[in-house]
Amino acid sequence: MDFLTSSTHLHITTWFVGIILFLIAAIKPNKGLQMALRLFYILIIITGGALFIEAMDYGQGLNYGIKLLLGILVIGMMEMVLVRKAKDKPTTIFWVLFAVFLFLTLFFGFKLPMGMNFLA
C-alpha cells in the first residue's frame, strides 16, 4: 500500500475536496452531495490512518495521537453542522468548533515531520 504513504498528497487531496464539498453542502443543502461528502470522510480517514501507521517510527506518538483526534473532530463538526441544518436547529457553535479544530489540525499536520513542514 505504498501509494498511500509515499507522500501526503493523497491525504491533502481528500481533505481539501471534503472541505469544499462541505462548504457547498452547507450553503445549498443537497442529499447527493452529503452522501459524496460522507464517502470523502472515509477516504480522509483511510489516507490519514495509513500515514498514522507509517508514523509509528517517528517517536512522536502523542503529537500524532492529537493530530488523529483533531482530524476526526473536524469531520464530526462538519457532520453536526449539516445534520442540524437539515433539522433547522442552530449551528453557530458547531461552525465555531469546526473553524477551531480545522485550524489546529492544519497546524499539527504541517508541523509534523512527514510531507510539508513550513511550520517546523
Ligand code: HEM
Ligand atoms: C478534515 C480533516 C483533516 C484535515 C484538514 C487534515 C489535514 C492534514 C494536514 C494539513 C497534514 C499535513 C500534510 C503535510 O505535511 O504534507 C496532514 C497530515 C496527516 N494527517 Fe491529516 N487531516 C485530517 C484528517 C485526518 C485524520 C482523520 C487522520 C487519522 C485517521 C489524519 C492523520 C494524519 C497523519 C498521520 C498525517 C501525517 C503528519 C505528518 O507527519 O506530516 N488526518 N493532515
